[in-house]
Amino acid sequence: MNADPATADPTRKDLVTLSGVTLTLESAAGPVEILRGVDFALARGEAVGIVGPSGSGKSSMMSIIAGLEKPTGGTVVVAGKDFATLDEDGLALFRRHHMGIVFQSFHLIPTMTALENVAMPLELAGARDAFDQARDALAGVGLATRTGHYPAQLSGGEQQRVALARAFVGDPDLILADEPTGNLDGDTGRAIVETLFGIRAQRHTALLLITHEERLASQCDRVMRMADGLLLPEATSLAAQ
Secondary structure: OEOOHHHHOOOOOEEEEEEEEEEEEEEOOEEEEEEEEEEEEEEOOOEEEEEOOOOOOHHHHHHHHOOOOOOOEEEEEEOOEEHHHOOHHHHHHHHHHHEEEEOOOOOOOOOOOHHHHHHHHHHHOOOOOHHHHHHHHHHHOOOOOOOOOOHHHOOHHHHHHHHHHHHHOOOOOEEEEEOOOOOOOHHHHHHHHHHHHHHHHHHOOEEEEEEOOHHHHOOOOEEEEEEOOEEEOOOOOHHHO
């Protein structure tokens, strides 16, 4: 089992706790161990970067924290809720109220305008002022004049700004960002990172950032490294493995 030192601090108020989490998937060649016993804690308002090579288990760990993938073993507790007690509908409702997710490939609905994409989670939550909140959120990421544009009419950077606005619009406890600059050029990616960390700091939102970029991860409060389905101690270099 692989421990995160933060789990041993009794003074912390954790938003996310993984205890002994494993994930094994079946393949044509037999079972494949994706996660091999992960202990991890993320405090409220904290930003943690998870770095590591492709296939190390980073995105699978994020998917489990998001409730999009069920672990084979171990426990997952987010905002005081044990995920083992929730069915698929319960997990979806929990995500709606507690999480915002930013993907590498934006995941915008192509038939909806930027405003409609951002307003959608608020509408699903029953907010009467969903479009007013969405309009303010888009203004906050510099897209006040692009609210009526469809994703195909926006640049990659603008689409990711819409995704950021959608992730933050419900004022979630936790933002999960999986390679948020992976499909963007250097200058655009840096602008997105500045926006992401700026909104996070303003709202004191917890952030779990999955990335292979050390420089990007270093902007977080802590950096954890993952290799072969295990989280390594914070000071450990992957090159030493």
